[in-house]
Amino acid sequence: MAEDMLLPQGFRTAGVHCGIKADAENFDLALFATDGPSTAVGVFTQNRVCGAPVKVSRERVPRATVRAVVINSGNANACTGELGLEDARWMTAAVAERLGCAADDVLVCSTGMIGHFLPREKLEAGIPQVADQLADTPEAFANAARGMMTTDTFQKQSVRQTELGGKTVTVSGAAKGAAMIAPNMATMLAVVMTDAVLSPEEADGMLRDVVDRSFNCINVEGHTSTSDSVILLASGATENGPLDDDGRQRLQSMLNEVTEELAMSIIRDAEGAGHFITVDVRGLATRADAHCIARTVADDVLVKTAITGNDPNWGRIVSACGRTGVELGEEHITLRINGTLIYQSGAPVEYDEAAVSDFMRDNRDVHIELDLTLGEQSARFWTCDLTQEYVRLNSELTT
Amino acid sequence: MAEDMLLPQGFRTAGVHCGIKADAENFDLALFATDGPSTAVGVFTQNRVCGAPVKVSRERVPRATVRAVVINSGNANACTGELGLEDARWMTAAVAERLGCAADDVLVCSTGMIGHFLPREKLEAGIPQVADQLADTPEAFANAARGMMTTDTFQKQSVRQTELGGKTVTVSGAAKGAAMIAPNMATMLAVVMTDAVLSPEEADGMLRDVVDRSFNCINVEGHTSTSDSVILLASGATENGPLDDDGRQRLQSMLNEVTEELAMSIIRDAEGAGHFITVDVRGLATRADAHCIARTVADDVLVKTAITGNDPNWGRIVSACGRTGVELGEEHITLRINGTLIYQSGAPVEYDEAAVSDFMRDNRDVHIELDLTLGEQSARFWTCDLTQEYVRLNSELTT
Numbered sequence: 001m002a003e004d005m006l007l008p009q010g011f012r013t014a015g016v017h018c019g020i021k022a023d024a025e026n027f028d029l030a031l032f033a034t035d036g037p038s039t040a041v042g043v044f045t046q047n048r049v050c051g052a053p054v055k056v057s058r059e060r061v062p063r064a065t066v067r068a069v070v071i072n073s074g075n076a077n078a079c080t081g082e083l084g085l086e087d088a089r090w091m092t093a094a095v096a097e098r099l100g101c102a103a104d105d106v107l108v109c110s111t112g113m114i115g116h117f118l119p120r121e122k123l124e125a126g127i128p129q130v131a132d133q134l135a136d137t138p139e140a141f142a143n144a145a146r147g148m149m150t151t152d153t154f155q156k157q158s159v160r161q162t163e164l165g166g167k168t169v170t171v172s173g174a175a176k177g178a179a180m181i182a183p184n185m186a187t188m189l190a191v192v193m194t195d196a197v198l199s200p201e202e203a204d205g206m207l208r209d210v211v212d213r214s215f216n217c218i219n220v221e222g223h224t225s226t227s228d229s230v231i232l233l234a235s236g237a238t239e240n241g242p243l244d245d246d247g248r249q250r251l252q253s254m255l256n257e258v259t260e261e262l263a264m265s266i267i268r269d270a271e272g273a274g275h276f277i278t279v280d281v282r283g284l285a286t287r288a289d290a291h292c293i294a295r296t297v298a299d300d301v302l303v304k305t306a307i308t309g310n311d312p313n314w315g316r317i318v319s320a321c322g323r324t325g326v327e328l329g330e331e332h333i334t335l336r337i338n339g340t341l342i343y344q345s346g347a348p349v350e351y352d353e354a355a356v357s358d359f360m361r362d363n364r365d366v367h368i369e370l371d372l373t374l375g376e377q378s379a380r381f382w383t384c385d386l387t388q389e390y391v392r393l394n395s396e397l398t399t
Numbered sequence: 400m401a402e403d404m405l406l407p408q409g410f411r412t413a414g415v416h417c418g419i420k421a422d423a424e425n426f427d428l429a430l431f432a433t434d435g436p437s438t439a440v441g442v443f444t445q446n447r448v449c450g451a452p453v454k455v456s457r458e459r460v461p462r463a464t465v466r467a468v469v470i471n472s473g474n475a476n477a478c479t480g481e482l483g484l485e486d487a488r489w490m491t492a493a494v495a496e497r498l499g500c501a502a503d504d505v506l507v508c509s510t511g512m513i514g515h516f517l518p519r520e521k522l523e524a525g526i527p528q529v530a531d532q533l534a535d536t537p538e539a540f541a542n543a544a545r546g547m548m549t550t551d552t553f554q555k556q557s558v559r560q561t562e563l564g565g566k567t568v569t570v571s572g573a574a575k576g577a578a579m580i581a582p583n584m585a586t587m588l589a590v591v592m593t594d595a596v597l598s599p600e601e602a603d604g605m606l607r608d609v610v611d612r613s614f615n616c617i618n619v620e621g622h623t624s625t626s627d628s629v630i631l632l633a634s635g636a637t638e639n640g641p642l643d644d645d646g647r648q649r650l651q652s653m654l655n656e657v658t659e660e661l662a663m664s665i666i667r668d669a670e671g672a673g674h675f676i677t678v679d680v681r682g683l684a685t686r687a688d689a690h691c692i693a694r695t696v697a698d699d700v701l702v703k704t705a706i707t708g709n710d711p712n713w714g715r716i717v718s719a720c721g722r723t724g725v726e727l728g729e730e731h732i733t734l735r736i737n738g739t740l741i742y743q744s745g746a747p748v749e750y751d752e753a754a755v756s757d758f759m760r761d762n763r764d765v766h767i768e769l770d771l772t773l774g775e776q777s778a779r780f781w782t783c784d785l786t787q788e789y790v791r792l793n794s795e796l797t798t
Contacts, residue, residue, distance in 0.1 A: 046722070046724075047718060047721040047722045048720075048721040048722075048723075048724075048725070048726065048727050048728060049717055049718055049720060049721025049722075049727075049728070049729045049732075050721070078714075078718075079714065079717060079729050079742075079745070079746070079747070080746075081730075081745055081746045113714070114714040114718070115713065115714050115747050221700035221701060222699075222700065223699055223700065223701050223715070223718065223719065223722065224722045225718065226718050226721065300621075300622055301621065301622065301700070301785075301793075302622050302793060305789075305790050305793035305794040306793070306794065307794075308790065308794035309793075309794030309795055311794070311795075314514070315477075315478065315512070315513040315514050316622070318448055318478060319446060319448055319477075319478075319513070319622065319624065319625050320622065321447075321448060322446040322447040322448025322449070322625065323445070323446045323447070323448075323622065323623045324447075325445075325447075326447070327447070328447050328448075329447060329448070330448045330478050333448075343478075346478070346480055347478070347479075347480045348478070348514050386700075386790060386794075387790060387794075388787040388790045388791060388794075390704075390790075391704050391707065391785060391786060391787045391789075391790055392787060394700075394701060394704035394705070394708075395704040395705065395706075395707035395708030395710070395785075395786075396708055396710075
């Protein structure tokens with residue numbers, strides 16, 4: 001159930017255009033601030049070549065005293081050496097000065113084209129401006145979500161609320177563009193906020209769990225960017241005390257729903273995509289095996305291009321299962337596409353191919369279901385097709 | 400040095416159209432036969448979902464008494480269950496009957512669209528026909544190379560000769576289309592022949608070594624097909640006795656050259672490709688690390704589309720190095736594109752981007768050189784770019 005796009009208690013946000021991007025309508029600076037010391041945890045890119053803000057933020061979490069996350073878009077501050085690190089630290093210090101806290105209590109993210117130094121003079125003017133506009137309104141939340149965007153065509157927000165211990169607890173998240181979908185190398189960023197009371201240890205476990213089931217289950221073209229970051233902030237403003245098991249479980253469910261919704265909206269906004277594809281893999285011995293098969297099918301250029309052509313090409317899907325390295329044979333595989341049984345226990349079955357293809361042509365959503373007979377574990381992955389438009393966007397000279 | 404396209408001594412080949420493909424000009428059946436019992440070894444797809452011919456041939460090698468390899472194109476006989484296995488065994492028996500040998504001494508390959516049963520009646524007429532046409536001429540060799548083709552636009556052959564122990568030793572190979580480049584799912588197949596005297600053990604070691612440096616170093620879109628097979632046949636017809644160390648080394652060099660030339664011609668004929676890309680990775684602790692980086696860069700959709708657009712996008716290449724899992728930092732990376740230094744020890748350098756881009760526009764070949772500072776090992780990989788034409792070809796409905 002989607003609520004209004006409210007911020008949790010104890011948060012104020014803002015987004016502005018400070019001049020990193022050429023067009024004044026495109027915001028390029030976002031600030032997520034808390035009213036007091038808050039729990040913050042993060043999950044960052046596994047790319048060994050990572051942006052300076054990732055290096056700076058990774059050192060500062062988990063932490064119980066964070067006051068803000070500052071994000072610039074339009075210029076990723078990655079592969080910029082020692083000066084890039086100085087720029088990232090300077091950004092946190094500039095924000096800390098406005099909020100009256102220590103620089104170490106500010107986290108930083110950056111997204112956009114890599115390999116260019118940050119235009120510090122623009123941020124010098126922009127940071128006071130964005131700090132001045134901090135507010136706890138839905139509009140301020142939307143502005144912060146816009147300030148993170150690169151080639152995204154819409155801002156990505158998600159909110160859930162529930163009662164915990166007699167208090168209304170809110171989880172609100174904002175995210176931007178998937179993986180490296182952008183012509184100039186983009187990033188997947190998300191900030192998730194809650195007013196529940198969470199220790200850094202609790203928050204860390206919860207974030208890792210939900211990221212594994214949301215942002216780690218989406219894919220555009222398989223390139224993990226240099227700047228991916230997901231940060232969870234817990235202000236504790238509800239003052240509802242430490243969570244019991246039931247409360248923790250319900251909060252985790254909300255976090256799951258918010259991160260899943262943000263992850264899916266990243267795929268819905270993937271560059272040049274014509275189809276939104278859900279891959280369900282069931283019946284494996286381990287979740288890792290199920291995830292590996294789901295990811296390989298979702299990654300497969302030939303599966304993606306078949307779907308672009310509305311072609312229920314089961315051969316490419318079954319063959320992709322086989323190339324994962326998971327110990328299986330075709331006799332273990334049963335495949336449905338949009339509910340139609342196409343391949344059963346190692347052999348193709350008769351089905352109405354024209355009807356399945358027509359349905360794919362007329363509907364954006366494609367559901368691939370793979371049922372194996374090797375165990376009880378499952379995984380779900382979301383991806384998009386690969387179109388001529390994607391190739392065009394990503395092969396245009398960017399300078 | 401390319402020789403005339405001669406067969407080694409002790410080999411006869413043929414290729415015909417037997418009606419699997421619609422167009423009578425497209426050959427669809429190839430036969431590679433030896434005059435007497437020959438050494439045969441093979442390397443097959445690592446896809447767990449593999450074609451019936453792979454299952455049948457894999458059981459029969461290494462072997463010292465092989466007499467033929469029969470290959471049909473236009474229909475892959477993969478994912479066809481028990482009947483597919485019967486069909487594959489029947490093909491070898493039908494060839495054995497014509498050659499007067501045991502069925503187990505015949506190997507079989509198959510390539511084309513998967514999931515359809517072989518048209519046995521067409522092969523019943525075709526096998527006697529192809530056996531009758533066996534000859535040791537360059538024309539017969541070319542016909543066999545044509546009989547393996549699917550969406551290939553030219554036949555792929557390579558020949559090397561040298562003197563070993565006073566005798567002329569020849570290595571001749573034929574191959575077809577890379578990985579799963581074809582709209583209907585194709586295959587990489589190669590047959591390499593020599594008249595040198597080789598035991599199955601010697602031949603097996605040599606083949607694995609050269610395949611690792613040739614066919615395992617090419618890539619179109621990263622999908623290992625269900626039917627990939629490389630077979631090495633040694634007739635021993637030169638009767639030059641067991642090879643000494645020098646002879647073995649020189650034979651291995653020839654095998655290397657032949658398989659490398661075939662692998663490169665597969666990439667030169669990749670569907671829809673605009674650029675032929677060589678990725679050289681040097682300076683790693685292990686060859687596995689170097690190979691992993693080379694393969695990841697060669698696989699990367701964003702690197703490929705940048706090259707499609709003649710864009711020397713170093714960020715995508717450096718980031719791809721980082722996402723391999725190999726322990727490295729950007730400070731260890733130096734990058735050249737077509738000889739121009741672009742990124743050095745972790746920082747971009749000034750260079751004439753327009754000149755590099757213009758050169759890419761005017762030349763089909765792109766050379767990516769990555770020099771790291773982590774060791775002495777290197778790897779070379781060949782791939783092609785990813786074009787709108789590739790997506791169009793692979794997203795056309797195939798029925």
